[in-house]
Amino acid sequence: MKRVFTIIFLFSISILFSQTITGIVVDQNDEPLAGATVYFDGSSFGTSTNMDGEFKISLPSEISSSLVISFVGFDKVYLNNLNFEKRYKIILKESVEDLKEVILMDNKFTRKQMLTIFRNQFLGRTKAGNKCKILNEDEIYFSYDNDQFLLTAYADKPLIIENPYLGYKVYFDLTRFDTKFSSYSIDQEKMYSSIYVGTSRFEEVDNSKSKLKNREKVFNGSFLQLFRNIANKEWSKDKFTLFKGKFKANADEYLYVKDTLGLKQIFIKKQERGFHPKDFVAEFSLLYNRREQSKIIFHTDNFVIDRYGLFSNYDKIYFSGDLSEKKVGDLLPSNYGIE
Incomplete structure (x- = not known):
């Protein structure tokens, strides 16, 4: 799968x-x-x-x-x-130049091929993602583990990303990028999983009406909207709907929300593990606006959401489906829409 x-x-x-x-x-x-x-x-x-x-x-x-x-x-x-x-x-302490060891492996993949995968899995292939441009791609370094079928990337300097669709310039400090394939390949169809981690800073460069409209489109159905909805217990047909298996679920029965000093702590009802890993807690399907389908998989029984929609335990909450296709190109600043 x-x-x-x-x-x-x-x-x-x-x-x-x-x-x-x-x-x-x-x-x-x-x-x-x-x-x-x-x-x-x-x-x-x-x-x-x-x-x-x-x-x-x-x-x-x-x-x-x-x-x-x-x-x-x-x-x-x-x-x-x-x-x-x-x-x-x-x-601040002065950096000690630590040249990362470059291991030359006998593989058939070119930098151009690896950059293509990186752009797809980092920026995304949505309308916004396709319009993004990384201004300093030369700062990106790649390696491919032939035994693990794993493509990794890193950058010593923040990546500078122009997003003309949303009117932002984004500075992304990439700390981890892994894309795993099911076999010795770099084909998109052979990709098994993809993870990127880092910090980001936004600068607004264009707030024209068209950009504001695009931002609203991107926010609808986004991670940011989902977690704000979870925190506020807002579930509806034209927003997100929760499903357990094939059946629509009452979110209150599975996701308990508790106010904690201005934050919202979410407790997840544990499901039977079945064939899942030992740390598996629960898995749900999500339907946004009756057309976009995703899955959310919890490997933690609780996490915290703030007013902006930022959430803790990010490394234990996984996604697949439409939400997983929304990458940095569809990223909005966490304070979007918050006065």
């Missing part, structure tokens, strides 16, 4: 009670770093440090993604469990 699993965000849940975070970014000699990038992963909330290395980010409400601090030539810092009443001092 072909399974296409997509992982998008790399973040940890933290509870934020204030709306403004301030601080300073310095090097190990306590010298301010002007122009360092500070942003909340997966959002358009971000800024650059001023000449004194200082930064300030204001939010309309609490968010649960990591605060990422980066500067060229220095190791990134990820902050969670933030205290917004504190003024942060972030010390």
Whole structure:
């Protein structure tokens, strides 16, 4: 059975009670770093440090993604469990050039073939994905494990993605990309699973009416909408409908939602395992607007969703079907539609 699993965000849940975070970014000699990038992963909330290395980010409400601090030539810092009443001092360490070992394997695949798979499984083949362009593809390195039939990719610098369909420029710091095939092949039809992980930052470059309309289209039926719907217990025929097997299910019987300090904790009713792995908890079918079909597979019995639709335990929640086809090209900032 072909399974296409997509992982998008790399973040940890933290509870934020204030709306403004301030601080300073310095090097190990306590010298301010002007122009360092500070942003909340997966959002358009971000800024650059001023000449004194200082930064300030204001939010309309609490968010649960990591605060990422980066500067060229220095190791990134990820902050969670933030205290917004504190003024942060972030010390960045200079990067030690670690040239990754390149293992030359005797395979028949070209860089062009591997790039094609990468674009398809990273950007997606939807209308938005097809229009995206990675401006620095030369930063992407590939390897193929002949024994595991596994294509991996990495990049030392954030990938810069132009998305003219949605009017964003996206900076994606890729930490993991794996595509596994069922045999020694790089054909799309032989693909078994695909995973990508990283942090992202959005810059709006075009907010014309056509782009706003496209964003609304992409949001409908998206991961972001699904998890906001789960948190708010909003299930309907023109949104998402939950099925257990072939039968429509009452979501309240299988997904229990509990308010926890402004976040929503979701508890999943465990199903009989059958032929599934030991950590399997439950599997459901999803139908969006009576036409888009997907599956959601839980390998955790609980997770947390914030107001934006960001969720914890991302590495234990898998998807297949239409949702798995929505990649970075259909990615919206997590604060989309949140005032």
